[in-house]
Amino acid sequence: MSINYTPNTNSSAQTADLPPTATITGKGGHPNVSDTERVISGVAGAVIAGYALTQTKNTLGTALPLGLLGGYLLYRGATGNCPTYTALRTGTGQQTDSKIAVIPEGQGIKIVKAMTIQKPASELYTFWRNFENLPVFMKHLEAVTVTDETHSSWTAKAPFGQTVSWDAEILSDEPNKRIVWRSLEHADIPNTGTVRFEELSAGRGTAVTVSLEYNPPLGMVGAVVAKMFGEEPGTQVHDSLRRFKELMETGELPTIQGQPNGVLGRNKTEGMA
Numbered sequence: 001m002s003i004n005y006t007p008n009t010n011s012s013a014q015t016a017d018l019p020p021t022a023t024i025t026g027k028g029g030h031p032n033v034s035d036t037e038r039v040i041s042g043v044a045g046a047v048i049a050g051y052a053l054t055q056t057k058n059t060l061g062t063a064l065p066l067g068l069l070g071g072y073l074l075y076r077g078a079t080g081n082c083p084t085y086t087a088l089r090t091g092t093g094q095q096t097d098s099k100i101a102v103i104p105e106g107q108g109i110k111i112v113k114a115m116t117i118q119k120p121a122s123e124l125y126t127f128w129r130n131f132e133n134l135p136v137f138m139k140h141l142e143a144v145t146v147t148d149e150t151h152s153s154w155t156a157k158a159p160f161g162q163t164v165s166w167d168a169e170i171l172s173d174e175p176n177k178r179i180v181w182r183s184l185e186h187a188d189i190p191n192t193g194t195v196r197f198e199e200l201s202a203g204r205g206t207a208v209t210v211s212l213e214y215n216p217p218l219g220m221v222g223a224v225v226a227k228m229f230g231e232e233p234g235t236q237v238h239d240s241l242r243r244f245k246e247l248m249e250t251g252e253l254p255t256i257q258g259q260p261n262g263v264l265g266r267n268k269t270e271g272m273a
Contacts, residue, residue, distance in 0.1 A: 033080045042077025045070045102190045108213040111234045115241040118205040121197040122176045137243040140236045164188035190215045
C-alpha cells in the first residue's frame with residue numbers, strides 16, 4: 001500500500017523536494033552499532049582496559065594506547081555509537097522513528113539536478129511515469145520492471161562490473177507535476193527522491209528537476225569509489241536529464257556507434273515522433 005507523502009508547499013525547482021530522513025533515536029549519539037557488535041565491543045573493551053591497568057611499568061608504550069582503545073570500545077558498547085561509522089556515514093545498526101524514511105538522518109548524500117525541456121509537462125510526465133521507459137535514456141539502468149501501479153523493481157550498473165537492485169514504491173503521484181518514490185527494505189542502495197515537472201510561462205518549456213538522496217555502501221568511502229569508476233549518481237542524473245531532453249525534443253538520442261571517425265549520429269527510438 002502506498003503512503004501518501006505531503007511535501008513542503010514552499011518547494012521549488014531549485015530546492016530539494018524529498019521525503020524526510022529518519023530521525024535517529026537513542027541516547028548518547030547515533031545508535032549505528034548493532035546489538036551484537038555492542039556486546040562484542042563492551043566485552044573486548046573491558047578485557048583490554050583491564051589488561052592496560054596491569055601495565056603500570058610501561059605507561060606510554062603499552063598502558064596508555066591500550067587504555068584508550070579499551071575506553072573507546074567500552075564507549076561504543078555502552079552507547080551504541082561508533083564515531084568512525086558516523087564519519088563514514090555507515091553502520092551496522094540503525095533505528096528510526098519514521099514510517100516512510102529509508103535513510104537515517106545525516107547519512108544520506110543529496111543530489112538536485114534540473115534541466116529545461118521544450119515540451120509540455122504532460123508529455124514529459126507521461127513518458128517518465130512509465131518507468132520501463134527510463135533505461136532508454138538512463139544509461140546506468142539495466143532494467144526497470146513495473147509490478148503494479150505503485151511498485152517496481154530496478155537493476156542498475158555498479159563499479160567493477162557489478163549490478164545493484166532494489167524494489168521501489170511511489171509515495172505520491174501528481175499527474176503532470178510530480179512523482180515521489182522510495183526504495184523498500186533490503187535495497188542494495190537505499191534511495192528516495194522526487195522528479196518534478198514545472199511548466200514555465202510564455203512557452204519557455206518545462207523545468208524538470210530530479211531530487212535524489214541515497215545511502216551508498218560503506219558511506220562516503222563507497223561514494224568516492226563510485227565516483228572514481230564513473231558511476232557517481234550526480235553525474236548519472238545530469239547525463240540522464242540531458243539525454244531525456246534530447247529524446248523528448250527530437251525523438252532521437254545522439255550516438256557515435258557505427259559512425260566513421262566518431263561522427264555524431266542519431267539513434268531513433270520507437271514510439272517517438
